[in-house]
Amino acid sequence: MKLKLVKSIKLSLALLMTMSIAGSCTAATVTTNYQGSNEDFPNPERGFFSSSMSTQEDSPLDLSTVQNVKNNNHTLIRRIYNIPNYRNSALPQSFLNLIKNDCESARKGGVKLFLRFTYNFEWEGPDARRDIILSHLDQLKPVLEQNKDVIAFMEAGFIGSWGEWHHSTNSLDNSGDRRTILNKILSVLPTDRMVAVRVPTYKTDALNNSNALTPQEAFNSSYRARTGHHNDCFLASADDAGTYDSSNAEKTKSFLNLDTRYVVQGGETCTTSEYDDCPNAMKDLERMHWSYLNRWFEENVLKGWQDQGCLETVKRRLGYRFRMIDSNIPDKVKPNGTFSMSFKVTNEGWASPYNPRNLEVVLRNKNTGQQYYLPVSEAVRMWMPGETKTVNITGGIPSTMPLGEYQVLLNLPDPTSTLRNRPEYSIRLANQNVWEASTGYNSLLRSVIVDPNAGGDTYSGSQLFKASGGTNSQSPSNNNSSKTVTFYEDSNFSGKSQSFGVGTYRADKGQLNQV
CATH class of the missing domain: 2.60.40.10 (Immunoglobulins)
Known part of the structure; x- marks a missing residue:
């Protein structure tokens, strides 16, 4: 009996020692x-956006405009290029330079652009022939590639009124021509950037597939995976002014609910209606996974959201959070x-x-x-x-x-x-x-x-x-960040500067010395 007890005690001690050693080997x-946090703060490629339009080369995007956008907590600018003078000719180098300079202003100011090209900005305004559009896209390809860092995505543009793919004066608002132009846009855009079309059926018809994207197809760089949606008459009517199938809007919304999990979706309101109140807005913005929305149009709709108390929620929840x-x-x-x-x-x-x-x-x-x-x-x-x-x-x-x-x-x-x-x-x-x-x-x-x-x-x-570098590097992704230092006051140092690392410094006869 004693022997069994001794063996039992030894076994227990051995087990405890093993457990202790195992514990000491694991941090x-x-x-x-x-x-x-419920704070409304900016994040890249999402949220309310500001809109800016250029007609020819007379209105470049200047840095002060970009800074005003940033001051409104916006990180996106819709840059519309209205180019009626080039309906029948090549794009001049001066126009291509304008786009480059606009992108540089966005880069300096810390925002991104999403682009739309159109030959008019009016109801039933004239557009260009298909061959002109295709040649313009060839010209745009190098500019888009060189500046993709600050191009969030493109809206399809080019065809019809406002570049929204309807009322084409060159009869391009048909499945065949839309398919040709959409494929061309996708071919000249960098493969990690998307294009948004105005109506969901424009995507399904042009790409010959009425199914929504699956998780397995998401972000695989195919044309379907890179084609998203923009709705520029959100809540204007039961079918959002023709955005959805007028005979079965619910079917279109169900498609978008699935497809927009993996592609960009956004747009703007365009008029007040019986459908534009907060409950409808919140329901559809969430259901269709909206990432971006025009902050300044339509003003009465947005004021209604503010008065009803949902505008702050919209600000926070557009896109990812x-x-x-x-x-x-x-x-x-x-x-x-x-x-x-x-x-x-x-x-x-x-x-x-x-x-x-x-x-x-x-x-x-x-x-x-x-x-x-x-x-x-x-x-x-x-x-x-x-x-x-x-x-x-x-x-x-x-x-x-x-x-x-x-x-x-x-x-x-x-x-x-x-x-x-x-x-x-x-x-x-x-x-x-x-x-x-x-x-x-x-x-x-x-x-x-x-x-x-x-x-x-x-x-x-x-x-x-x-x-990521020496002690002067604040971040592997930010070699130019300022450092936190402590100074002892010295009048001789006033107005002078020099490079320094993190630490405590004493100013002595106009020089900084680490202490």
Whole structure:
């Protein structure tokens, strides 16, 4: 009996020792819950937009106009090019230069454009022949490719009144010509950009497919996956002034409800009606996954929404709106060790992003400011409205990574090389106390300590955190951000400047010296 008891005690002690050793080999994980925010703030490629029209080359998009748009919390400008003088001729280089300059103004100002080309801006105004349109699109191709970073998408344009594909004076408002021109637009646009057509049947007829996109077809760069929708008479009537099938509007809405999960949808109101109240607006904006809406037209409809109390909700929920729920992050990790974390995010907007979007985890040394970032393979465009997504992330800590405490941050930058360094083009989360305007990062409000004595597995994969530069680099996606420093006052230093890193400085005889 004693022998059995001794064996039992030894076995229990051995089990406890095994459990203790296993526990010491695994770093503790800290769960953080995040508080949501109801603030209306700008995010790229979504929300209310402002509209600007150019006739020939007489009205370029200047930087002050872009800045006024930004001051209204808008990140999108609809740029309409009304080109009646070129109905029968090639586009001159001066016009192509105008588009380039407009894109540069947008780039400098921190917004994106969506474009429409039209040969008139009036009811039953004259358009151009098909061969002219096709040749104009060939001319536009290099400009579109060179400036795709600030082109969110295109509205189909070119045909008929206002470029909305009806009342063509050249009889182009038929399935065959629409198909030819839509295919041409899609062929000259960069393959990661979409085009929006005015009426859903224009898409289904032109592409010979009446089915809505499936998750398997989403974002696969096919013409169907790149053709979205714009409704420029939202809530004007039971069928939105002919946008939907007048005999079965519900059928069209059911198609759009499925198709617009994966393509861009937006537009504007055009007149007051019995259908334009808040309940109808909120229902259809959500059902058809609207990403963008004209803020200034039609004024009486929008004023009605303001008076009825839904305008602020519309501002917040157009497009995507990602809110972090919680995260699980290790408190320590060793050099050459495995960094594993997860987070849970929900989309409180009415749509998901329609353009590609990157995701990366950033570790920033609290003392030196040195940054390391880990690109994450994650389909952000599949963070669907109304759904909650859990993202699991695993990467390796470099063996040469300096020891110390690192803040953990999340970055969702624009994937284009010209904009990924620009914080205003990164996605902001709808949470309190997480946004860093100077970097475009979202703080996860946690730190991890790189410690050689930390437990955990040695990393054997290929996804290592990458150094983003020296201590002067605030972000792997933002090498020009300002740094937080502390100054001791010195009158001799007034009006002078020099480059410096993070730290505390004393001004002495007109020079800054780190202390």
